[in-house]
Amino acid sequence: MKSIIIASTSTVHGSGPLEYLLDELKVHFKSVNEILFIPYARPGGISHDEYTAKVAEPFKKIGKTVKGIHTFEDPKKAIKEAKGIFTGGGNTFVLVNQLYKNDVLTSIKDAVNSGTPYLGTSAGSNICGLTMNTTNDMPIVYPPNFKTLGLVPFNINPHYLDPDPNSKHMGETRETRIKEFHAFNTQPVIGLREGSWVEVKGNNLTLKGNLDARVFEYGKEPYEIPTNSDLGFLK
Known part of the structure; x- marks a missing residue:
């Protein structure tokens, strides 16, 4: 049975890395002692070793160890033998490019x-969607394909921001960018606000966290769905 947490962010304002999710992660990884970490997204360009060390700290609090996939000679074998997998944030283009380079997308999906x-x-949530096309990141490298894991039947927009009526910023809002996406694509998009996540248990998809999410469907006006909503209607 699929068991997935697709979180908007690792850190919410005023808390440490993964702190707001630790109670959930105790249950999610309850039968796991060592988590395989995929550090390819490299936030701020940090090294894979640095990123893995940072991630290991919060997992220590719930009695889990972390090992970076980059330390394995055979990444496909590491994924196949992993008891739990975590893909962290950073740049989605860098992440997807490395996943294709190492030919491990199918391995992750199968696992x-x-x-x-x-x-x-x-970024590790972006890749759970059908494509990475609704990322917020700069295209600093060029992956061979924008198709990703397709673990859920829609796209993700993490860190979703609502328009600020008092802002003097003149660039596009997230809503505008997603509407531009729907000028060329038809799959739904979920805008996940900070501190929210999608929980997947088997065939059940549920919005979790304290905040509502914004849903964008092709040919429709965007709308809000409250936390704890069943997302099965987007299948």
């Missing part, structure tokens, strides 16, 4: 569909 618990935050 998760076979029941290996998966956690994604930010």
